[in-house]
Amino acid sequence: MRALIAAATGLVLAFALVLTVTAMGSPMGKTSPKPLLTTVPAHP
Amino acid sequence: MRRRASLILLALAVFFTALSPLLRWYAFPRLAKIPANQYQDMVLEAKNATLLDYGTMQAKTVPKVTIVQTLKGNVEAAKKIDKTAGRDVVVWDGLSYVQGPDGKMVSSIPERYIFDAHTQDPVHATGEMVDGDPVKRDGIEFKWPFLTQKRDYEYFDAQTRTTNPIHYKGTQNFRGVKVYYFEQTIPWTKVPFPKTMPVKGITPESVAKTGTTRWYTTVRKFWVEPVTGAPVYGEELHKEELRGGTLLGGRDKVTAFAGDVKMREDYIKHTVALVKSNRTLVLLMVSYLPWGFLTLGLLLLALSLYLEARSRRPGDPAPTEVQEPEPVTA
Numbered sequence: 392m393r394a395l396i397a398a399a400t401g402l403v404l405a406f407a408l409v410l411t412v413t414a415m416g417s418p419m420g421k422t423s424p425k426p427l428l429t430t431v432p433a434h435p
Numbered sequence: 436m437r438r439r440a441s442l443i444l445l446a447l448a449v450f451f452t453a454l455s456p457l458l459r460w461y462a463f464p465r466l467a468k469i470p471a472n473q474y475q476d477m478v479l480e481a482k483n484a485t486l487l488d489y490g491t492m493q494a495k496t497v498p499k500v501t502i503v504q505t506l507k508g509n510v511e512a513a514k515k516i517d518k519t520a521g522r523d524v525v526v527w528d529g530l531s532y533v534q535g536p537d538g539k540m541v542s543s544i545p546e547r548y549i550f551d552a553h554t555q556d557p558v559h560a561t562g563e564m565v566d567g568d569p570v571k572r573d574g575i576e577f578k579w580p581f582l583t584q585k586r587d588y589e590y591f592d593a594q595t596r597t598t599n600p601i602h603y604k605g606t607q608n609f610r611g612v613k614v615y616y617f618e619q620t621i622p623w624t625k626v627p628f629p630k631t632m633p634v635k636g637i638t639p640e641s642v643a644k645t646g647t648t649r650w651y652t653t654v655r656k657f658w659v660e661p662v663t664g665a666p667v668y669g670e671e672l673h674k675e676e677l678r679g680g681t682l683l684g685g686r687d688k689v690t691a692f693a694g695d696v697k698m699r700e701d702y703i704k705h706t707v708a709l710v711k712s713n714r715t716l717v718l719l720m721v722s723y724l725p726w727g728f729l730t731l732g733l734l735l736l737a738l739s740l741y742l743e744a745r746s747r748r749p750g751d752p753a754p755t756e757v758q759e760p761e762p763v764t765a
Contacts, residue, residue, distance in 0.1 A: 394743075397442040401449030409457040413465045419510050420472035427505040427530035428476055429543065435476070435705035 437746040444739035452732030459725040467581050467717060468552035469525045473508040478702050481673070481694025486535060489634045492683065494690040497536040502696060505530050506577065509547075516549060516560045523552035526562075527577070531593075535633075541692075542629045546593055548576050555580045555664065557591070565593045566630050573598040579657075579664035581717060583615055590617075594651050595624045607658065609667055610707050612714075614658040623652045623676075647680030649691065662714045662721075667707050671696040 479502040486497045512526040527548045533541040546565040549558045550572075557572040564570055574589025590601035601619035608614070628639035628649050654672040659665065675691040683689055698706070 393442055394445055397446040398449045401446035401451075402453050404446075405450045405453035405457060409454065409462050413462050417466075417468075417470075419514065420470065422472060422510045423474035423507055425474055425507070427507060427528065427532075427545070428503045429530070429532050429540070431478060431501050431503055431534060432476060435702050 437742050441739045441742035441746065444735050444742065448732045448735035448739055450732070451728040451735065455725040455729040455732065458728065459721055463720045464553060467720065468523055469508075469550075469555070469578070471508050471510045471513040471523075471525050471552065473506070473525070473527075475506050477504040477706075478502070478699040479504065479669070479671075479696045480699050481696045484694030485690050485692065486541065486694075487677070487689060487691040489632075489637070492689065494693075499536050500541065500692070500694055500696075501534045503530075503532045503534065505532075506548075512547075512562065516558065520558055520560065522558075524558050524560075525550055525552045529577075539633065540631070541633050543631045544593065544629055548572065548591075550575075553581075565596055566627070568596065568627070570596045574601075578666070579617075579659045579661075581662070581664050582721065583659055583661040583664045585615060588617070590619055590655070592619075592621050592653075592655075594626045594653070595621060596626075597624075601655065601657070609658045610703075612660055612667055612707060612711060614667055615661050617657045617659060619655040621651070621653045621655070623650050625649070626651045642680075642682065645680040645682040647677050647682040650676045650678055650688075660710045660714060662717045663710055665706075665710045665713065667710050668698055668703055670698075 481500045481502075482498065484497055484500045485494050486500055487494050506527045506529045509526040509528050512528075513524050516524045516526065527550075529546045529548060531542075531544045531546075533543070535541045544566045547562050549560050549563050550556060551558055555575055555578060557574065557576075559571055563572065570591075572591040574591045576591040576593070579588065585603050585606070587600045587602045589598050591598045599619060599621065601617045604616045604618050606613065607616050625648055628642055630639060632638060632642070652674050656670040657666045658668040660667050673696050674693045676688045677683060677691050678688040
């Protein structure tokens with residue numbers, strides 16, 4: 392019984408971690424202030 | 436004590452074993468995406484190209500024509516479309532600026548490309564356009580999906596405003612990177628004149644009145660790193676002609692542009708380095724971490740079973756019971 396509880400705990404923690412991380416996502420940030428280029432850049 | 440340790444190890448074993456498929460098949464498709472605020476530029480060159488001189492209407496060979504391509508993620512537009520589309524989208528505002536050997540503009544074509552941030556599938560929304568003309572893309576453009584497959588894809592051609600297959604032609608090694616080679620041929624097709632013409636006073640409408648039409652063909656080649664889906668190199672055998680009408684002074688056709696357009700060397704090096712770095716990040720999620728967690732989980736499970744077995748070993752001396760002294764009766 393104790394082994395079953397330990398296994399279930401591990402499983403729940405794995406799901407909780409993955410669901411939390413994916414739900415958080417990543418911020419979209421802001422549009423770059425750099426312009427669309429009409430000159431040839433010297434380097435990347 | 437051993438029993439407790441084996442239970443903790445069992446919990447950890449299940450945790451890491453479960454994490455392995457969850458990371459690969461649940462988290463990765465949701466976390467891997469093109470950032471909405473990405474900004475990137477690219478310089479391509481066509482050396483010894485043929486270019487039309489609009490002053491004399493004669494085609495001539497020039498040492499170099501340069502194409503500057505910029506893609507800028509429009510976060511505000513992406514947020515608006517996110518709400519209606521119900522998924523993460525990326526809005527790329529792009530500009531293909533072509534410059535002649537004298538530094539003067541040859542053409543300047545803006546476009547807006549809207550696509551799913553995770554799958555790179557096109558998303559249709561107001562504002563999707565090429566050179567101001569509304570378009571509907573039915574395929575990818577600029578970038579392939581993560582974990583690109585060895586198959587043909589539908590690729591959007593901005594000149595013809597049509598989507599056509601781009602064929603997988605084999606696996607190659609490009610500067611130490613394993614890449615999939617794709618090729619698409621667009622046959623001679625009548626295409627619209629750019630809204631911004633290289634000579635002041637000439638507009639697409641004024642050219643249309645002369646009866647002259649613009650035709651285009653290209654062989655598009657991409658070397659795509661399959662894990663990231665990012666092209667590390669690209670080439671185009673690009674030809675444009677003006678045909679018929681009074682503008683050509685009795686000639687049937689004249690070459691407007693012909694050249695082998697290739698990425699500039701410094702941009703190739705930069706792109707290869709960037710793709711190698713991003714490749715490691717994607718591999719971390721689809722391979723390194725899932726396999727590492729699975730291995731760790733199995734090792735912890737083995738250790739847990741070992742400790743459990745030792746705690747139950749029959750050869751071990753049984754714990755001595757403390758016997759209470761029996762009462763002595765006289």
